Amino acid sequence: MQKECIKYFKNTPAFKRLLEGLRKKYESLDGIGGNIHIRNLSMAERETFSGFFREDFYNKKNANIPVKKIQKALDNSRFKGVLLKDIIDDYFGEEVVSNKQRNENYNRDKEIFFEDILDGITDKALKSMLQEEKNGLSKMITQIYNLSQQKLKNAILTLDKSVCNLPYKNNTKETLPVFASNITKDPHAFDDGTINLKMLINYLCVLNQSGVPKNVEEKNELLYSVGLIKDDISSFTFSKGLIAVKKSTIHSGWQGFYDNNEILQISVLNLMEIDEIIVPQRKVYVVENPMIFREIVNSTENDVAIVCTYGQLRLASIFLLDMIIKGGNELVYSGDFDPEGIMIADKLKLRYKEALSLWRFGIDDYENAVSNIVITEARLKKLDKVASNELKEVARYIQATKRAGYQENIVDLLRGDVLRG
Numbered sequence: 182m183q184k185e186c187i188k189y190f191k192n193t194p195a196f197k198r199l200l201e202g203l204r205k206k207y208e209s210l211d212g213i214g215g216n217i218h219i220r221n222l223s224m225a226e227r228e229t230f231s232g233f234f235r236e237d238f239y240n241k242k243n244a245n246i247p248v249k250k251i252q253k254a255l256d257n258s259r260f261k262g263v264l265l266k267d268i269i270d271d272y273f274g275e276e277v278v279s280n281k282q283r284n285e286n287y288n289r290d291k292e293i294f295f296e297d298i299l300d301g302i303t304d305k306a307l308k309s310m311l312q313e314e315k316n317g318l319s320k321m322i323t324q325i326y327n328l329s330q331q332k333l334k335n336a337i338l339t340l341d342k343s344v345c346n347l348p349y350k351n352n353t354k355e356t357l358p359v360f361a362s363n364i365t366k367d368p369h370a371f372d373d374g375t376i377n378l379k380m381l382i383n384y385l386c387v388l389n390q391s392g393v394p395k396n397v398e399e400k401n402e403l404l405y406s407v408g409l410i411k412d413d414i415s416s417f418t419f420s421k422g423l424i425a426v427k428k429s430t431i432h433s434g435w436q437g438f439y440d441n442n443e444i445l446q447i448s449v450l451n452l453m454e455i456d457e458i459i460v461p462q463r464k465v466y467v468v469e470n471p472m473i474f475r476e477i478v479n480s481t482e483n484d485v486a487i488v489c490t491y492g493q494l495r496l497a498s499i500f501l502l503d504m505i506i507k508g509g510n511e512l513v514y515s516g517d518f519d520p521e522g523i524m525i526a527d528k529l530k531l532r533y534k535e536a537l538s539l540w541r542f543g544i545d546d547y548e549n550a551v552s553n554i555v556i557t558e559a560r561l562k563k564l565d566k567v568a569s570n571e572l573k574e575v576a577r578y579i580q581a582t583k584r585a586g587y588q589e590n591i592v593d594l595l596r597g598d599v600l601r602g
Contacts, residue, residue, distance in 0.1 A: 187271040195229035204269050204277055211279035213265050219244045304344045318383040336376045348408030357411045371440035384571045391547040401496040413450040417496040420445050421478050426457035442483035460510040461484050469516040470588045480596050486515040506536050515540040516546045518586030520563040539571050550586030
């Protein structure tokens with residue numbers, strides 16, 4: 182009887198919208214009930230419904246049909262005893278489940294999946310993150326889970342192996358392709374856009390309780406913090422007056438630039454190939470502006486060490502400054518008096534603490550450097566985030582005056598400081 186009933190409904194196209202509505206009701210209510218609304222009835226629907234329900238639908242534009250009325254119509258026909266749930270299951274060729282039941286099944290399956298995964302996880306931090314429901318990594322994991330459980334399993338196991346073997350744990354550094362090859366045998370496993378790199382980035386953000394990187398430099402710096410070098414050629418910085426040591430021997434290339442008192446462009450790749458930086462005077466002047474850098478270079482002897490970050494901090498600059506600090510040397514930093522310049526100074530001060538001195542960041546220095554350039558309110562708002570006590574006063578002063586100050590306007594003062602040592 183049920184087969185005949187299903188055949189009847191499938192062979193009668195006018196029942197299509199009624200049965201689709203019945204399915205939606207079951208899914209939303211977790212049972213058979215409610216009313217089914219059908220707008221703009223076709224002539225075929227009016228004719229079919231009039232016969233099935235033994236009621237005049239010919240003059241109706243829309244229909245509001247109680248579900249119990251459908252079951253009653255069935256029971257008054259030759260299909261008496263056939264249940265509506267069985268009809269929609271057979272009609273749609275699958276077991277129709279309610280949204281509530283679907284969510285329960287989803288959560289149960291997901292719980293079983295992660296219980297199995299957790300048994301094989303070595304990294305304690307990762308295991309903890311996987312057990313949490315609300316963090317950057319768990320949100321991403323849920324998205325991948327919904328696409329492919331096998332792909333997610335592979336990615337999690339790769340992430341676990343990765344974080345257990347991060348280079349910084351052995352006080353070393355490694356390029357990302359080499360690291361990827363060691364972990365997965367595929368040098369492209371952590372390329373941009375891959376699940377592996379996205380998950381590693383999210384893991385590190387949750388671990389450090391930091392925001393997701395906003396740009397390439399922030400991403401590179403985050404990876405660098407765990408010993409991974411993503412871009413070893415295009416990231417570069419400039420220096421003068423530094424000597425490098427490679428395998429306990431003075432690097433002849435660096436020595437040549439030092440002897441000739443010339444500017445050296447240094448990439449991350451160059452820095453990865455040396456072991457130590459020697460600073461003859463134990464002090465390194467660091468400037469943001471390339472023009473200031475050139476002016477000071479042209480006025481000093483070769484034993485005066487200077488680094489130019491060239492605006493926003495690049496990975497190469499951070500790498501070089503880290504090596505300088507590691508050798509027990511002192512950094513002296515000068516930058517522009519605008520929100521971006523102050524934030525760079527703040528970042529460096531927070532990173533290097535007492536090993537870095539801020540150079541001419543006082544109110545008097547700002548007054549000497551100030552220009553007629555007006556800073557927008559949106560940019561001034563950035564100064565609210567200044568964390569270094571040494572910069573808070575000048576940051577507030579800039580917010581009040583709303584004018585930018587530039588190193589070019591105090592170049593003579595900066596040069597004089599360097600010449601006096």
